[in-house]
Amino acid sequence: MSLCVLCPGQGSQSTDMLPRLLAEPLLASHLQQLISGLPFDALAISQDMSRCFLNEYAQPLIVAAGAAVSQALKSQGVHIDLSAGYSIGELTAHVVAGSVCASDALRLATARARYMDKAAPPAxxxxxxxxxxxxxxxxxxxxxxxxxxxxxxxxxxxxxxxxxxxxxxxxxxxxxxxxxxxxLNVSVPSHTPWLANATVAFRGALEQTSWKHFDCPVLSALDGSPVDSQSHAIDCLSRQISEPLQWARTLELSAEMGARAYFEMGPGNTLTRMVRERFPHVQARSLSEFQTFDGALSWLGDIVVC
The missing domain is CATH 3.30.70.250 (Malonyl-CoA ACP transacylase, ACP-binding)
Structure with missing residues (x-):
């Protein structure tokens, strides 16, 4: 059964996001290594309601959490056929696809947030x-x-x-x-022309990044198109900052490309609920719906062999 991994965007995080992942033996080492490289105290800020939703922290924290889950899934031999991400989640989706290494993704997420904050009009x-x-x-x-x-x-x-x-x-x-x-607990008007300057700046950062082979396509949230090249990835990731997302089209394309099961990396289960509403007969779960990562792995093992 073809598996599509979904990577959430901002607003999905909670104050127990990192502690819950760090309590999982299969996830902890991956996450600890990633957050140790961030330019702030990730664990403290992730548990501070007054700061965890701020753009400069939220974007790298969400990517760090998703990247750690991605690394753990791969270490356990889970085969992924497609990935897709909602807003900043599209950067995480490239970690899932192997096209960007996790450390570069965190650097890019930090830069993306900085560029967006600088470009955004107040209030x-x-x-x-x-x-x-x-x-x-x-x-x-x-x-x-x-x-x-x-x-x-x-x-x-x-x-x-x-x-x-x-x-x-x-x-x-x-x-x-x-x-x-x-x-939404978001302080910038993402995916609108107000952030055109951020698109230009982020394209430069993407062009300076070392890109790798795609293990699976990434479905762009701009139009659902499958991305499997560096040039296409740079174009989509930069444009989506200041152009509207067609997430409905992304989900439609995932089904057309054969996805029959969906796993959301967490935090939250917003994307999972959207899948269930659109495709009520497919298998769709989020990591946040399982009590343990082992439980998620067991479910993934069952659906992959169906």
Missing amino acids: HGMMAVKGVGLDTLNLIAQKHGLKMAIVNDEQHAVLAGSTAVMKSICKDMERDLGAHVVH
Whole structure:
């Protein structure tokens, strides 16, 4: 059964993210080595609610966690056919594919966050909206100076823009349109033209990185296209900072390419829930849904031989 590994983005982390992984014997050594190279006290900041969601820390922490899980899966002989990542998770997906080594991915995640913070206008952020069609959301965005940042489904998307504007319209959207609105714990308007300068800067960092052979394709969150070359990877990873993501298309392409089982690296299970909603008959689990990493390995062993 073809396995697609999913790598989450910002907002999925929790204060027990690193301690839980460090408590796992098969994961601890991988994670300790990775976080020891970060330019901050990763364990302390990951458990500090006031700092763990800040861009400069969140992005490298999420990549470190995912990279450690990826290394542990490979050490246990788990075969991966496809990888895909949501926002910063696409960088983790390249660690899964073997196209970027984990240490380079952490360096790139740190640089990516720095470039985005520098480019972002003040008092901007993102909000997720469910239960409203994309045409209506586009009209709302245009009317209020917002941007469509991510399309997750026909009635599930993420808008970005002025935090004050988004807060001022959310009650009306909930009352008049029956929308379910969640303000994301993100301080930059990712995947919008406001971050065009960050795209340029990050492309330079990607071009200076040593790329390796792809063990499996990475499905780009820009359009779902399979990435298996350095030039394509650099283009997608840089552009996705300032262009909207078509995550719904990414999931569709994963199914078209034969994925019949999905495993989310964690933290959280947001991407797993999206898969279940779209493909109710496939096998989909997140590491966060298992009590132990051994339990996840047992499930993976069962589904791979199905």
